[in-house]
Amino acid sequence: MFIHRKNAFGSLMLFSFIVAAFFSLASANAKDITLERIERTNNFVIGFRSDKHPFSAVTPSGEVDGYSIDLCKGIYESLKKNLNKPDLKLKMIEVTADNRFDYINAGTVDIICSASSWTLERQKKVSFSLLTYVTGAEMLVKDDSRIRSLKNLSGKKAGMIYGTLTSDIMTKRIKRDKLDIELVSYKYPDQGIEALENKEIDAYIADRIILIGLLDAASAPNDLKLVNRFYSYDPYALMFERQSLDFKLLVDSYLAELYRSDKSLELFNKWFSHMGIRSNENILRAMFKLQSIPE
Template identity: 80%
Template sequence: MFNRQISAIKIVSLLALTASGMLPLVSAKAEDTTLERIERTNTFVIGFRSDKHPFSAITPTGDVEGYSIDLCHGIYESLKKDLDKPDLELKMIEVTADNRFDYIKDGTVDIVCSATSWTLEHQKKVSYSLLTYVTGAEMLVKDDSRIRSLKNLTGKKAGLIYGTLTADIMTKRIKRDNLDIELITYKYPQQGIQALENREIDAYIADRIILIGLLDEANAPNDLKLVNRFYSYDPYALMFARQSLDFKVHVDRYLANLYRSDKSLKLFNKWFSHMGIRSNENILRAMFKLQSIPE
């Protein structure tokens, strides 16, 4: 219990630093072209990942939906109002782990709305909004498994999701601790869950919230279980061009207003309440509160 309290305190402290502006800011020297491009083209372009339920995913009917998608739809509506463009067009473009930074840099998309990790290394290339979710790496195993820690994976196989912060952190940690674990990387999250169900791997390591989302879609979710142990801290945010300070103000204003209202809890209930205690509701409530930046 004490360790959990310490972890929560660390997360809340980081959120406080974010909300107070004490984390490194992007440079104001480069030209901000995002808002200018949106006005000139009369189009707002959202980049999304198709396999990041419940943040962004394609439904069987071909629609794009998710928690992050709802956030960006809200930003789109606020842009229509603030730019006085009621006919502003909304365009959706699928991005991948490999091309998302290039698409932001060259202006193919204005914003990426998915389960995007905010890291200081990535901040050298792009900028981020206020935090949208807080999670961390966990393990999913078969229900009859006795695996409870990384050490229990010695001589076994573990799956990771390609191009994620969790994959990078866990690969370095396993190498640092000299653990004999065979790591198998999957390009698409669903491939890993299938491999675990088929016992091709012994554990699947990814962000807790992504694993829970995959459980929603698993063939036999009751045959799988989380080990209930975090191995990292992973903050999510919306991503856009590094120099887009004016656009960042617009995005952050929308999020701060949302976090000050009951709409944030309604959005939480829509996408996460069915997860029960696994949803980290208390941490999310703290995140909403700490980032309710006043006008």
């Protein structure tokens, strides 16, 4: 009787081992959903935001360009090589703050190339590449304003961009500190600049680099100024399907190789050097070095 139980236990262990090995092999042989789609359709589809200069924007001639767009064009070239598909097509689809996560999970786009903030909460829905930029929330005010902090905004209006990490963080902070600030949300970043210039709001709160990009296009940039105080930490990264680990490896490998080379500084000079000290060059150089992961 004792021997019978031992044999049954051994058989159960053997069965469990076989099942585990089967699923492990199946998992190892399963194709990455993003790479499989790219190979099947012969298309690499980039999702972009049209209002996130200098990361992604539409030029007056109708072209899509920006720092993040250049990164994804490099990934496109890497895909052609790694998948042995020299005729791979590149497509671009505009996304919004509302639909970008749905577009990734539905397979409408393969990657989001813009100014996307990497958070642990968002990582429950999508995956992220290595960091592409580091910034934080700041305030833009009129040049003659005496506003230097959130407390100075008591009894006043502040504009923010709808659907952003900055908007979520600042809303919670203002509520936590019980500050009497009326928040006005704008769907498009340039709407906030117009409201500030027209004195409809007293401050515009957004990621520093986005505010600088908006200043570049403002009708009277000298009438506006940054308060030079960060209110959050905002890391940017490229977004794609959460389970696509092979695709992530390809994306991260390209970025790490880029960061190890002089090409990263060429991209910095192309998109950020004109901003001078406002570009946070030292922080970005450190980011490049820290993510220069060896092969």
